[in-house]
Amino acid sequence: PAELGLPPPKPSSSSPPLTRSFSDKRQRFVEPSGPGDEAAAATTTERPPEAYELRHFASMDELETPVWLLNPRSRKNVWGNKAALSLYGKRSVEDFRGLSLAHCEGDFAKPFFDEAARVLSPSRNSSSPSAGSSARSQAARGQLQCRLPGLGPGSPQLHYVFTVRFRGVRLLSEASGISLPSEVCLVTAESSLFNSMNQSLRALEMLxxxxxxxxxxxxxxxxxxxxxxxxxxxxxxxxxxxxxxxxxxxxxxxxxxxxxxxxxxxxxxxxxxxxxxxxxxxxxxxxxxxxxxxxxxxxxxxxxxxxxxxxxxxxxxxxxxxxxxxxxxxxxxxxxxxxxxxxxxxxxQETKKLELELKDKRDDLETRNKQLQVELKRAKGHGAKGSLDLDNTVDKTIALLDSIMAGKQPGKEDIQRLKQALRTQNLRAPNRLEEMLLSNKKGFEGEVGLSLFEMLNPKGLKDVLAQPLSARENSNAKKSLSRNSTMDLDTEDEGGNEGGLEPASEDGVIPRGIDQSKPVLEVLETVDDWLFDAFKLEEVTGGHPLSVLACHLFKRLNMFETFEINETQFLHFALKIESGYPVSNAYHNRTHVANVLQSMYTLLTKGLGPEVAGDEEILAGLLAALIHDYEHKGVNNDFLVRFQDDLALKYNDRSPLENHHISAAFDVMLTKPYDIFANTSLEVFIKLRKLVVAMVLATDMKIHFEVLGRFRLIEKKLGRLSSDPVGSEGCSSPSAEEAQSGSADSSGLQPEEVSLALQVCLKCADIGHVYCDSSVHLRWVQKLEQEFFAQGDREEENGAITKSPLMDREKAGITKSQVGFFKVVVVPLFASFCAAFPSTAPMLESLHRNLKLWAKIEEDQLEISEVFDVVLSD
Ligand SMILES: [Zn+2]
The missing domain is CATH 3.30.450.20 (PAS domain)
Structure with a gap:
């Protein structure tokens, strides 16, 4: 620590007066206090004790170190710099003067004053100047480590450790009138608490x-x-x-x-x-x-x-x-x-943790709340275009019953609304279907809504619009409809048998095998893909896509062995059925059925899986797909009913086409040489027949909502089964006894539920082109449009004044109505099917891609030929 420098005595009055400027002070006090100053200080102490006037100490006020003058005899202070005053808690020298350390005398005060007295001992004072100069200079200095209490106001209640230095000083009297002792002790007190080294050490230790x-x-x-x-x-x-x-x-x-x-x-x-x-x-x-x-x-x-x-x-x-x-x-x-x-x-702390967890929860709830608000808004705003309310009466009833079972009291309004809904005839059709499709509110303009409504409404359009047949229609109908007038099927004219295969003939000549050429095999290799192109198969098989595919799939699935079906006989049967699909139909021909068969195969094997579809169900499914449009007339049921076709008369206007497909196909199946189930047990055959009949009848779009509505009730159950299949024994289908007694099989499904799943499966397969590659899908829709236009032409031929909606080739066709068809039929159907069988999800992706395409076509008002350019250039 630096020795405190003192101002040199000012013996001559000629020297310039002390100023209190900053620079002066620095020169006088700070400079000599450097570390190398010890020697200089020692030389000054060689001289006899300096004599100072009190005013000489005034500049010490600037020092941070407390410095004061003490009368060692009276033990009272004489003068102090500002730092010393503040140590004592005083503001002026007058208050400071005369103070003693009386109030804190004790442990610390005694050594303090002993030391002060020793420094100023009279014996040393009286020694001769020459001999005593060095002795005196030593004696005049002293050092003491002592503790001083914090004295000033606000100073902490602890004892500071000071290094206190004493030095004997002579004080000259002044003309101030204050009597001053001549011998005083100059005290400097440096606190070691403020010593930066100690401070750092402690801080370090603390850390x-x-x-x-x-x-x-x-x-x-x-x-x-x-x-x-x-x-x-x-x-x-x-x-x-x-x-x-x-x-x-x-x-x-x-x-x-x-x-x-x-x-x-x-x-x-x-x-x-x-x-x-x-x-x-x-x-x-x-x-x-x-x-x-x-x-x-x-x-x-x-x-x-x-x-x-x-x-x-x-x-x-x-x-x-x-x-x-x-x-x-x-x-x-x-x-x-x-x-x-x-x-x-x-x-x-624990509380803080809880606070944060609560904050998280609150944030979650707020987010959820916002989502619900949005959903509520959407639900309330029925008017918004594009959002369809496909809820039916059964759904509403079940929802109400669920809420009652959950302990909620239903409102009077809810019950009133339900009562009203229950009076409607078709409990599974969407309650607002009519409003949605015919009111123009949902963007289903004119014929688009009309055609969808006509297709989906079991009562038929005439009931709704009370549209009478024209007089000409009435009078011409009977006349023009000679027996089978609309059924110029190629069972007679053999329109489909000019291909590379030998025709299946009545004289029993049976073709030896199916086409095994390389291009055919290449297409057949893609049979497991979601994106299948039946047109290609038609091309490479020379017009026999259905028989080739059917034989391939039956062989691939071991059906011939499992059910003891003769392979060659089956080929014969397949050719016979194939020939029942007239090539003159632009859409409902053998290529469509081949496409449906391939879809059915992938949906059964990849979607339903062994838990739902065992060998018998797969056989039934493939058979149903194979015959599902057998002897289709290229016109719809409404046409047959409208013009009192034989089939409409035969089946009393109830799904005449579908009934005929089944009836005619089973006729073939039970007639030699096409009786492929001759070796199959009656029990199995009865079960197959039951399933096939249910499946094909379910393809009538008039009962679309009926079938889909029932399926949606078991959708979750099926979904659970797919995600958590019951043990491997559950793979086999229920035995005939189980099926007959109506008990659930090992997978927990009732036979009716399995049948329903198969029905929806065939419904999806029947419009399976919706998830084909876009260019293939567009081709299918174009084909259907052609067939519809052809029906429109036939309606005109039969004397109809108004053609069915979207069937007049002078106006827009179904290529203009696809967005509506997708939204009302396709998307809800496939969404439900995929929910039940999640592994079929890849279909949804392709399907939505095609929907986007139609939306673009509609928005940009593109012609179908332009769209092909767009799709093919991708
Ligand atoms: Zn079909």
């Missing part, structure tokens, strides 16, 4: 033993220092995480923040600085963003601190987590004086 993680990082996040517990924890944590040998990790702010669970993070202050981008997924990126945020908050916005709370690995068991809080302050690196970030990491 070392602190269990609270404390770090100092540069503003860029590099570690400047940290206390040992923090370093030990993170080093061992990273070693465990990355391996002890690897030093690829760096202990810095980023890597520490990366340990946290970013899904569970809360930071304060909120909404200041760049927000954390929620799309940033990687932890490293997030830590980088957070660091930017911290820099902004602390050094740009200059917030006092930044806090972040996150889930971090536990100290003892880093595989577990706990909530910690990082609090960060702007700080300075004491070495470089650059800005730095001081970080404290503390564990959070």
């Amino acid at each position: 070392k033993s602190s269990p609270i993680f404390t770090f100092l990082f540069s503003t860029e996040g590099q570690l400047l220092t940290a206390n040992p517990c923090a370093v030990t924890f993170y080093e061992s944590f990273f070693e465990r995480k990355y391996g002890a040998a690897s030093r690829t990790w760096v202990l810095d702010l980023r890597s520490i923040l990366c340990c946290g669970d970013w899904d569970e993070t809360v930071s304060y202050p909120d909404n200041n600085g760049p927000a954390l981008d929620p799309s940033v997924q990687a932890k490293e990126k997030k830590a980088e963003k957070l660091l930017e945020h911290i820099q902004h908050v602390l050094f740009v916005e200059k917030f006092e601190s930044f806090r972040i709370q996150m889930k971090m690995p536990k100290r003892r068991d880093p595989s577990k987590h706990r909530w910690v809080e990082f609090e960060m302050w702007a700080a300075k690196d004491p070495i470089t004086q650059l800005q730095a970030i001081l970080v404290n990491q503390t564990n959070m």
Whole structure:
């Protein structure tokens, strides 16, 4: 410690008067107090005790070290600088003068005064100037480590440790009138508490033993220092995480923040600085963003601190987590004086954890609430175009019963509405179907809505619009409809048998096998794909796509062996059925049926799976697909009914086409040489027949909502079965006894439920082109449009004044109505089917792609030929 320099005596009045300017002071007091000053001080003490006037001490007021003059005899103060005054809690020298340390005498006071007395001992004082000069100079100095109480107001109640120095000084009397002792003791008291070295040591010790993680990082996040517990924890944590040998990790702010669970993070202050981008997924990126945020908050916005709370690995068991809080302050690196970030990491209290968890929950609920609000709005706004309410009366009844079972009291209004709905005839048709399709409110304009309604409404259009047949229609109908007038099927004219296969003839000549050429096999290899092109198969098989595919699939599935069906006989049968599909039908021809058969095969094997469809169900499904449009007339049921066709008369207007497909096909099946089930047991045959009849009848779109509505009731049950199949024994189909007794099989499904699943499966397969490749799908829709136009022509021939909607080739055809067809029929049907059999989801994707295409066609008012260009150029 530097020796306190004293002003040199001013013996001559000619010397310039002492000024109290800053520069003076520095020259006089600070400069000589350097470390090399000891020798200089020693030389000055060679001289006899200096004599000072009181005014000479005035400049000492600037010193931070308390300096005062003490009369050792009276033990009273004579004068003090400002620092000394403040030590005593006084403001003026007058208050200070005359004070003694009486009130705190005791332990500390005695050695203090003993030392002061020793310094100023009279014996030494009286020694001769020459001999005593060195002795006196030694004696005049003394040093004492003592504790002084904190005296001043507001000073802490602890004892300061002072290094006190004494020095004998002579005081000259002044003309001030105050009597001063000539022999005084100059006291300097330097507190060692303020000694920076001690301070640092203690601070260091405090940090070392602190269990609270404390770090100092540069503003860029590099570690400047940290206390040992923090370093030990993170080093061992990273070693465990990355391996002890690897030093690829760096202990810095980023890597520490990366340990946290970013899904569970809360930071304060909120909404200041760049927000954390929620799309940033990687932890490293997030830590980088957070660091930017911290820099902004602390050094740009200059917030006092930044806090972040996150889930971090536990100290003892880093595989577990706990909530910690990082609090960060702007700080300075004491070495470089650059800005730095001081970080404290503390564990959070239990209550805080709960608070945060509650906050999370509340946030979740708020989000959910918002979603529900949106859904509610959507549900209320029926008017919005594009949202269809396909709820039917049965759904509504079940929903109401469910809510009653859940303990809710139904409102009077709900019950009234339900009563009204129950009076409607078709309980499974959407309640608002008529309104939706015919009111023009949903964007189903004119004929589009009309055609959909006519197709889907079991009562037929005439009931609704009360549209009378024209007089000409009535009078011409009977005349023009000679027996089978609309049934110019090629069973007679053999229109389909000019291909490469030998015709199946009545004289029993049976073709030896199916076409095994390379191009055929190539197409057949794609039979397991979702995207199948039946047109290609038609091409390579020379017009026999159906028989070739049927034989291929039956062989592939081992059906010939399992059910003892003669392969050659089956080929014969398949050719016979194929020939029952007139090539003159633009759409309902053998290629359509081949497409349906392939769809049915993939849906049965990939979708329903062995839990729902065993061998018998698969056989029934394929057979149903094979015959489902047998001897189709290229016109719809409404046409047959309208013009009183033989089939309409035969089946009393109830699904005449579908009834005929089944009836005629079974006629073939039971007649030699096509009796492929001759070796099959009667029980199995009866079961197959029952399933096939149900499936093909369900393809009538008039009962679409009836079938779909019933299926939706078992949709969830089937979905559960697909995700959690019952043991492997459940693969086999129920035995005939089980089926007959109506009991559930091992998969927990009733036979009726299996049958229903198969019905919906064939319904999907029947319009399976909706999930074909876009160019193939477009071709199918075009084909159907052609067939519809042909029907329109026939309606005109038969004297109809108005053609069926979308069937007049002078007007828009069904290529203009596909969005409506998709929204009302296709999407709900396939969504339900995929919910029951999730593995069929790839269909949905293709289907939605095609829907988008139709929406684009509708929006841009594209012609179908233009669309082909678009699709094919992709
Ligand atoms: Zn069909």
